[in-house]
Amino acid sequence: MNKLVIALCAFAMLTAASCDGSGSKATADKKFPRKNILWFDATANFKRFSYKDSVIYYLKKSKDAGVTDVVIDVKPITGEVLYPSKIAPVMQDWDGFKKTENFDLLTVCIEEGHKLGLVVHASTNVFVAGHNFFDRGVVYSDSTKRSWASLNNTPDGLKPITSIKKKYSSMLNPVRRDVQEYELSILKELIGMYPKLDGIILDRVRYDGIEADFSNESREAYEKYAGHKVANFPDDIYKYEKEGDKPVRKEGVEFKKWVEFRAKVISDFIWEARKELKAINPKISYGDYTGSWYPTYYEVGVNWASKEINAKDYFDQATPEYNKFGYAEALDLYTSGCYYYEVDKSESKHIDKNNKERTEAGQHKGTADFYTVEGSNELAVKLMNGKAPMYGGLYVDQYNGHPEQFVRAMKMCQKKSDGVMIFDIVHIINNNWWNELKEGFKN
Structure with missing residues (x-):
């Protein structure tokens, strides 16, 4: 009997050690590699990284600060690319600056990064091909692709996203097969061109938001999937009704x-892309980047959780079939935007949701625990369910003027996930937060 009691106690202690307070699988067992990831945005750093010596300088600065992995954005939201593609247009200028040095950014990052011991990923914005603020990008310059832009169901009726200028991203319609094939061709070209690339991280593999997409192509695809015609489209999906002076979605x-x-x-696209890219380079790390606000992320058409997670536990709109379309199992790496100023869950009670600006796709106002860095990390790890490593992502600009809060947020990501992803190096440079970055990376 004493041996049985001792054994049960030991099992209980091991079980407790494998979980955090939220019941999610902890990462203290080092199942996944610890990473300190730093993102290099394409347009924000276009001029700075148009010079080879500048690229090398900032790779070294990153390494000295404790960065283990860099993510080089090579396909911004315009749909242009920063490498010599034969498929997508190549970005040669941005914000009045024209590139003059002739070198391949990604080749330099791979070669010089590897010399420093850095792991080098490339990132691409997938279902987007235009910048609405500048009327620039593939959907603007290529007449054959203008119909690819999302058609949104707004309070003012159906409108192409290119006409909705409060939205900066000209998102595409993911349901169209020609859109999918075009984006897959770019991804396959990229992986084939750079065999020494360590990883690919997909961004914006999603719909624009709940308003998208209401084109004829989407209606026909939905009716085929549902097995019946929609009697009143789009009203049977949702419609707007006035409550006072405000239109409310019903x-x-x-x-x-x-x-x-x-x-x-x-x-389906996530899984197809994985298969196609792994066929070219089986060793490539296949990653994805989304927002962390899972209870409302269905609005952008994404279930990034494990198939074993019951989405109905998190939001009422989930059907029993919705769980089948979780794709954590497809990933080698996942980073989640834990985009909140408040760090500890205890700080959530101080959030004034009436004054809190949250403008990311599908992101709502609220004061739940997951509206903090701690809570969003815990939730993301739980939803990954041990299928892929989860790296808590921070948007540096949210801590502008508060470097101590930034360091606290970094340490919280280190504590609650497999590491931290910092977006973006431009804010580290502009704030001169290299010492803060180094401090935050410390375990």
């Missing part, structure tokens, strides 16, 4: 099935 009879359908579209 869900229709098809809404939940529509949510499920959109999740399948994105999940």
